[in-house]
Amino acid sequence: MINFILNGEQVSSNSNQNERLLDVLRDEFRLTGAKCGCKEGECGACSVILDGKLVNSCMVAMGSIEDSTVTTIEGYSKTRRFQILSEAYAAVSAVQCGFCIPGMMLASECILAENPNPSEEDIRRGISGNLCRCTGYNAIVEAVGTAAKEGKGLW
Amino acid sequence: MVKSYFAKSLEEALEIRGRESVIPYAGGTDLMIEADDQASYLFLNKVPELKEIKADAEYIRIGAASTYAEILQSQLIPQILKDAVIEIAAPAIRNLGTAGGNICNGSAKGDSVLIFFAADAKLRLVTSKGERILPIKDFYLGRKKLALQKDELLVEILLKKTGLDHYYYKKIGARNALAISRVSFAGLLDMKDGKIINCATAFGAVSDVVIRRPDIDEMLAGKTTDEAKTVKDAYLEAFDEAIVPIRGRVSAEYRKSVCMNLLRDFLESNGI
Ligand SMILES: Cc1cc2nc3c(=O)[nH]c(=O)nc-3n(C[C@H](O)[C@H](O)[C@H](O)COP(=O)(O)OP(=O)(O)OC[C@H]3O[C@@H](n4cnc5c(N)ncnc54)[C@H](O)[C@@H]3O)c2cc1C
Ligand code: FES
Ligand code: FES
Numbered sequence: 001m002i003n004f005i006l007n008g009e010q011v012s013s014n015s016n017q018n019e020r021l022l023d024v025l026r027d028e029f030r031l032t033g034a035k036c037g038c039k040e041g042e043c044g045a046c047s048v049i050l051d052g053k054l055v056n057s058c059m060v061a062m063g064s065i066e067d068s069t070v071t072t073i074e075g076y077s078k079t080r081r082f083q084i085l086s087e088a089y090a091a092v093s094a095v096q097c098g099f100c101i102p103g104m105m106l107a108s109e110c111i112l113a114e115n116p117n118p119s120e121e122d123i124r125r126g127i128s129g130n131l132c133r134c135t136g137y138n139a140i141v142e143a144v145g146t147a148a149k150e151g152k153g154l155w
Numbered sequence: 156m157v158k159s160y161f162a163k164s165l166e167e168a169l170e171i172r173g174r175e176s177v178i179p180y181a182g183g184t185d186l187m188i189e190a191d192d193q194a195s196y197l198f199l200n201k202v203p204e205l206k207e208i209k210a211d212a213e214y215i216r217i218g219a220a221s222t223y224a225e226i227l228q229s230q231l232i233p234q235i236l237k238d239a240v241i242e243i244a245a246p247a248i249r250n251l252g253t254a255g256g257n258i259c260n261g262s263a264k265g266d267s268v269l270i271f272f273a274a275d276a277k278l279r280l281v282t283s284k285g286e287r288i289l290p291i292k293d294f295y296l297g298r299k300k301l302a303l304q305k306d307e308l309l310v311e312i313l314l315k316k317t318g319l320d321h322y323y324y325k326k327i328g329a330r331n332a333l334a335i336s337r338v339s340f341a342g343l344l345d346m347k348d349g350k351i352i353n354c355a356t357a358f359g360a361v362s363d364v365v366i367r368r369p370d371i372d373e374m375l376a377g378k379t380t381d382e383a384k385t386v387k388d389a390y391l392e393a394f395d396e397a398i399v400p401i402r403g404r405v406s407a408e409y410r411k412s413v414c415m416n417l418l419r420d421f422l423e424s425n426g427i
Contacts, residue, residue, distance in 0.1 A: 017159035018192045040188055041248055053224065053250040059187045060251070063159045064180065064198045110246070129245025 004068045007031075007075025017063030022046045024062055025072060033073035033102040037131070044130030047103035048072050054110040056129070073102035081109060081154050088147035089140070096134035104130050108144045116155040117148060159196040165204035165310065169283040171197055173306040181205075181220045182251035184244075185260045205255070205310060208232065214277075214313040219255025223267075226254060233314065235274070235322040235341065239266045242326050255309045258291070261299040266326060266339060269359035271312060272367045273341035274319055279311040280304070288313070298363035318345040318353055323421045327413055337405050338413045342421040351375050351383060356418065361400045361410050368397050375427075383427045394418055 002013045006029065015024045020039070025031045025048070037045035039058045046057045049071040076082050085108055088094075095101045104127060111118050111126035118126065123144045124137065132140065148155070160177060162168035171177060177197035180186055186196070199205055205220035208229045215231050223240045226232050227249070243249060243266050257265040258278070268291075270276075276291045282304065291312075294302050303309070323342040339359035345352050354375040358366040371393045375383045383390075400410035 016192060017161075017198075018157070018190065018194060018196060020187065020190060041184055041244070044245070044247060047247060050250075054247045055250050056247045059182075059184050059248070061159075061180065061183055061187060061190070061196065061198070063161055063196060064183060064200050066161050066198075066201070107247070126246060129247045 002062050002066055004065050004070060006070050007072060013062060015062050017061060019062045020058050021048070021050075021060040021062060021065060021070070022057040025057060025070075031072050031074050033077075035099055035102060037099070042129075042131070043100070044103045044107065044127075045100050047106045047130065049076070049106055049110065052113075054107055071106075073105060076106060076109060081112070081151060084151035084154060085109065085112075085143070085147045088143040088150060091146060092139045092142045094135055094139035094143040100130060100132045100135075104132065104140060108140075108147065111144060112148060112151070112155040116152075118144065120145070157193050157195050159194075159198065161198045162202050165202055165281075165308075166283075168197060168199055168202050168205075169281060169306075169308060172308055173283040176305070179259070179308055181253040181256040181259075182222060184248055184252040185256060199308070205308075210316065213316060215316055216279075217254055217312040217314065219258075219309040219311060220253050221255075223249035223252050223254070226267075233274075233319040235319055235324055235343070236267065236270045236314070238324050239270045239326070239339075239341070242266060242328075254312055258294070258312070259301065259303065259309055261295070261301050263295075263298075263363055263365050264339075264360040265365075266359070269339050269341050269357050269365055270324070271314075272359075272365040273322075273343055273355050273357035274314055275355065275367075275369075276315075277313040278309055279313060280307045281310045282306045282308075286310070292367055295364045319343060321345060323424060325417055325420075327417075337403075338410050338417070340414065340417040340421070342418070344421075344425050349379050351378050351380070356394075356421065358398060358414050361398060361414060363401065366398060368394070371397060380426045383422075387422060387427060390422075391415070391418065 035045035037043035041056045041059045048057045107127045107130045123141045160171045177195045180196040180198050199220050205218045207218040254267050257267045271291050278289050326339045341357045343355040354372045374386050374390050398414050400407040
């Protein structure tokens, strides 16, 4: 039994310790916001926030997260910060097919949590592990910049 | 049934390591690429003793399970290591991947490994019965072959506190970050009273093991930069012979000429 906090709730999983967090989130907890793009740590579609830091959930074995805190897009979407970010993304159409967006939102959150006034370069570096095949990065960078302004004091 | 273990202290980790046949798991960023559900992992990512970065009179001591993000944050870490680490993958991987994992993966492409070779870092290897300290050069026996005993864990990486400030570092990859090195080079030149007291070079991703040849670098020791110029040709020639690249996704010839260009540039940037 692996115990951890998932989106603010204490949960336990019966999964094998060697299973990927990504698969357990999707299959056992039915949280399908984290997407499976590559399972190689390359695309960032599976991003979650683990103990306050952005990680690729395909790179995390369940046995390593005992007592950890995991936030997925489903949990994050209930926050005020999400709302601001989401509006900023929508305002500049920083989303097309949407596959990469859950990971991109969590990456954006981590950029702003670390630095509420990120430069364009900070933003680009912060999302460098999240591949987007359709929106392109400029709109996303703009959205994060807008959220930083709109959400003054929230981060 | 396979059984994995989650360790909460170093003592517990070493006890399990000594008793069971387990695969140490730090950040998992190498291991999870080929995730094996039959493996018995020993999870080390929350062992406090493996996550400390501290300094004593002689060394900066980096806990093996310190992540790249933690290394970048620490005030104790010399800039040469930070320069290499900032180019590793992307933030999400740097939040998981560790310096100890980079070393114990046994690849000559490890970007932090190159710096540890150039700096002649020492490794503290511990079992439940005792410990030994090994220069990193002696830890690497060949491609993916390490002098790591079955009951041992890498606990700390020891970096000398001095002589690391004056450095040269270049990583040549297909892209900047996110790409595994095709060739990487680090050079250190420590001068005192106008004389070279230590020259150390290391070439990564070229051969099965990082190339580090103190015997050749020694040619420059004790010399002023002007004196060093007189042995420059012989020095370059010796490395020309010492660097025997393996064939990979990029040709051996390409690797070789990049190595020699970087070496020359390192010397020239120091007025040699
Ligand atoms: C997308 C992506 C990009 C990457 N980019 C780079 C890059 O640019 N440069 C680079 O160098 N690497 C890169 N890597 C490789 C990897 O991230 C690094 O090698 C990392 O340092 C591995 O650390 P880890 O803690 O995740 O290792 P793990 O996967 O946990 O372990 C690696 C190996 O070390 C052993 N081990 C770990 N800790 C110990 C210990 N304390 N004692 C004994 N054995 C131990 C394990 O058993 C395993 O064999 C990349 C990986 C991915 C997925
Ligand atoms: S699915 Fe995890 S990084 Fe691509
Ligand atoms: S919105 Fe389609 S991949 Fe990013």
